[in-house]
Amino acid sequence: MAKLEYNLDQIDYQILRIMQDNARTNNADIARELGMAPSAILERVKKLEQKDIILQYNAKINPDALDQKMLSFIFIKAQDIIGVQKVGFLLAEIPEVQEVHDIAGDDGYLVKVRTNDAAGLVDLMRNSLGKIEGIISTRTTIVLETVKEEQKLVIPTKK
Amino acid sequence: MAKLEYNLDQIDYQILRIMQDNARTNNADIARELGMAPSAILERVKKLEQKDIILQYNAKINPDALDQKMLSFIFIKAQDIIGVQKVGFLLAEIPEVQEVHDIAGDDGYLVKVRTNDAAGLVDLMRNSLGKIEGIISTRTTIVLETVKEEQKLVIPTKK
DNA sequence: AAACACAAAAGAATTATATTCAAAACAAAC
DNA sequence: GTTTGTTTTGAATATAATTCTTTTGTGTTT
Numbered sequence: 001m002a003k004l005e006y007n008l009d010q011i012d013y014q015i016l017r018i019m020q021d022n023a024r025t026n027n028a029d030i031a032r033e034l035g036m037a038p039s040a041i042l043e044r045v046k047k048l049e050q051k052d053i054i055l056q057y058n059a060k061i062n063p064d065a066l067d068q069k070m071l072s073f074i075f076i077k078a079q080d081i082i083g084v085q086k087v088g089f090l091l092a093e094i095p096e097v098q099e100v101h102d103i104a105g106d107d108g109y110l111v112k113v114r115t116n117d118a119a120g121l122v123d124l125m126r127n128s129l130g131k132i133e134g135i136i137s138t139r140t141t142i143v144l145e146t147v148k149e150e151q152k153l154v155i156p157t158k159k
Numbered sequence: 160m161a162k163l164e165y166n167l168d169q170i171d172y173q174i175l176r177i178m179q180d181n182a183r184t185n186n187a188d189i190a191r192e193l194g195m196a197p198s199a200i201l202e203r204v205k206k207l208e209q210k211d212i213i214l215q216y217n218a219k220i221n222p223d224a225l226d227q228k229m230l231s232f233i234f235i236k237a238q239d240i241i242g243v244q245k246v247g248f249l250l251a252e253i254p255e256v257q258e259v260h261d262i263a264g265d266d267g268y269l270v271k272v273r274t275n276d277a278a279g280l281v282d283l284m285r286n287s288l289g290k291i292e293g294i295i296s297t298r299t300t301i302v303l304e305t306v307k308e309e310q311k312l313v314i315p316t317k318k
Numbered sequence: 319a320a321a322c323a324c325a326a327a328a329g330a331a332t333t334a335t336a337t338t339c340a341a342a343a344c345a346a347a348c
Numbered sequence: 349g350t351t352t353g354t355t356t357t358g359a360a361t362a363t364a365a366t367t368c369t370t371t372t373g374t375g376t377t378t
Contacts, residue, residue: 006224016225019218023182028335040356042337050249053224058217059178060308065165065212066175066312071234071260073269092307100306101230104193108231110300114312141269147244148251151217151310153225153273187364199327201366 006053011036016042016054017155023057058089070115071143076129077108077136085109087134094128096120165212171197174203175213176314182216184207222273229274230302235288236267244268246293253287255279 008016014034018025027045031038048054063069078087090112091100099112115121121140129135167175173193177184186204190197206211222228237246250259251272258271274280280299289292 006221006378008224016218016220019215020220023216023218024163026335027337038335039339040359041339043355053221055219057182057222058180058219059182060214060217060310061179061312062165062212062214063312065167065210066314068312069267073260073262079243082195085304086234088306095313097307098310099308101232101302101308102304103232104301104303109306110302111242127174142263143260143269145244145261147247147268148256148259149260149310151219151257151308153222153227154254155225186366196328197364198329198366198368202326204365 004005006051008053011039012048012049013155013157015041019045020152020155030159067116068114070117070121071146072113072115072121073141073143074111074113074129075103075139075141076107076126077106078113079134079136080107082107087132090132091129094124096124096128099118122158164209167212171207171212172204172314172316174200174207178204178213179311179314186261226275227273228282229276230305231272231280232300232302233270233272233284233288234262234263234267234298234300235270236297237293239266241266246291249291250288252304253283255287257282269280 003066013032015030018030018033027041034041054097063071067081076087080087085102088100088102089140090110091097091109094113096113096115097111098114099110101110103110112122113121113139115124125140129138168193170193174189174281175194177189186197186200189200193200204213222230235246235250239246244261247259247261248267250256255272255273255274256270257273258269260269272280272283274283284297284299288297
């Protein structure tokens, strides 16, 4: 967790741009694209990993294929002590919970949840959320359709 | 967009589980772990890609490293014709917008946005959102801290 | 139960990529 | 312009990806 200087130059940005798009692009291809030697790319990628700039590589799986057709956002009001997110950590432990954000305003959390169907959601709320102490209330928003869902960051172009 | 049958067996699930965790795991390693030949793994992975079960491989980049410290959710009420998400598509075109969901209730969208800072958010709302016709109102929720942020799906264990 | 048909896996051979390392190039500091 | 520390290159080697043929497996038909 060292607060290192992320010292990124234009080449790093290009690598990140490529990797963000396809994490399995091989060094040889990146090297070709950037006009460098593969070994140099390898060095840089390693460094990006070490410096925790590239956090991980993951495969994006089609939720439909796993019959996970329901997506919901749940606002959760909790009685956490300010600055200590006990409830937040408990929420994060639930596998169906993809995101937990501590949000401003109603001292609460915004949680993103993926379940098979409505029954799965009810189930999760009853069983998983129900077991967490400190939850005062919840408000659920159902997603009808997702137009875009990525985690790509905007990568700077110039210096 | 063919509505094929996703016909997944236990081996596929295991592959997905491994790939979801580390998309750069090589076939040889997966093969070792599953006690199969690398060529067989290759076949299966290819098939998973073809059938749009594995949608893409992406590198998760540390937002801090790109100075993207601000995360917000914006509820957008729009005057779209029911079932036609014109506004949704326009929202999706904004690079800082990572997610656009058509949500039940107030005929609106829930949008996830990542910007450098508060100024960047204001800027985005004024310039990008401001240019989209059909937006009636917005309500913004600021994320103070993110406890969990993944897109991992729950992969079935048994049949 | 034998024969057939199709799909998946294994194994060997080939091609491509990753990785290592010493030497060269570069950059910043003095 | 020399020193010092970094980064890149390029060649050598180790690993992995890929291809393809053979084998195995599964389910179906007769």
